[in-house]
Amino acid sequence: MKPTTGIDRRGLLKGAAGLAATSALGAFPMPALAQNTPLKIGIIAPRAGTAAYIGENGLRSAEWTAKKINEAGGIAGRKIELVVEEETNAKETLERARRLVLQEKVDCIQGGYSTGVTLPMAPTLEDMQVLTIFWDGTTQDGVKETMPSPKFVFKSTDNECEAVMASLIAAKHLKGQFKRIAAISPDYTYGRNVWTAFKALNKKFGIDAEVVSEQWSSFSQLDFTSNVAALKAAKPDLIYCVLGNADLPIFMRAATSAGLTDTARMVLVQAGHQHGQLKKPFTPVGTLLCYNTMYFAKPNPSAAQKEFVDYYMDRFKDYPHWECERAYFAMNLYKTGVEKVVAAKGGSWPKPEEVAQAMEGITFESFGGPAAMRKDHIAEEVFYGGFGTHDNPYDVSTLQTPYSYPASVLQKPPGADFWGWLETATFPV
16 A cells, blocks of 8 residues: 555654644643644554555544644644554554654554454553544454543444444335345454344344345455355345455455345445445445445535545545544544643643543534544544435445434443343434
8 A cells, every 4th residue: 555645654744734623722821842842643553454545544634634733733832743653463553552652752642443453452551641542443342341441542432333323224214125134244353243233133123034144254355256156145135244444345346246236235334434445336326335424425514524525535536434534533632632621721731631531521523523522431423324326426336315323322321231232222213
């Protein structure tokens, strides 16, 4: 994958740019430190392999957001300097995170895509008292929270919100249209969780559907010939696809070539992570597409989203996805928390624990709409999904009618058991 413009693998992005949020400059005295010392933010993201496209989106957004903030005066008067590290496997990534803290002396770490990485990394950063805001990865082992009361670590989501959303849309709009269901999913916790959630919600909504095939893929698998053949032989009415890395468009090409998409409706739980690669010839009209917390073609977008999407499409000739929103959210959450404490302290620079406390309960407008950080360090945002259409000026499918769901509908309450919550919650179907 070509490196993100302006950042080499261990390089610094100085000055970076941007956010739509108005700086609080002038609202409080600036600390003397702000006049000559940059604020270092470490970014950890995949740059190669099947998740490279996802990491690249997040990095580009982090660059843009930092640049906008710097142009407006920085964070409480201090310019942002990004220090980028690679996300690979858990062991290597943890060592890079430690380097960011011990050698680069970063003030905050943001990023993290795979729960397989963030799950072991979070306790170390918590012990080191480093403010950490994950873009995607969580601290859940399965659906069990391993860090119920963190002080320094903040997470993007508490459970598989896009899986719940896909189930709600399918139950509301497709009930009675499918009797035979199948899955193609990565063989790790997330994939198994969301498939189990879909089956549980089908049962809850009185949908009697027979499971005719379950196909499990490895994380780096890129050949789906045998999986497609098995799915076609099973003759499902609906295929619940949990692939979301470079494997998703490859699978969809193979499925279309084999005629599988002619006989089964596709539900793409992580379509938003690859929608720029889901071209019209192999993404049929009517495919259920889940976009998570950002939909680039959202009608009446916020001013910040419109500015960013216009920039991104013009600069990169591609369509930004939800990792862009997560990077924007993380940077603004940190900015708002820091400036809240600096204002309260009359200009003196805050301690990490003071910023962490200030970020709890913060609300602001992110790309996808209203966003907040719960007091248990779980984000609440708006999720988007719907059925695909080719009636647009792009080379990819978009949503015929975008459906939006706040996280309060899709995400279990603080301290609740996920499976118990699925059974007892009232959903808008």
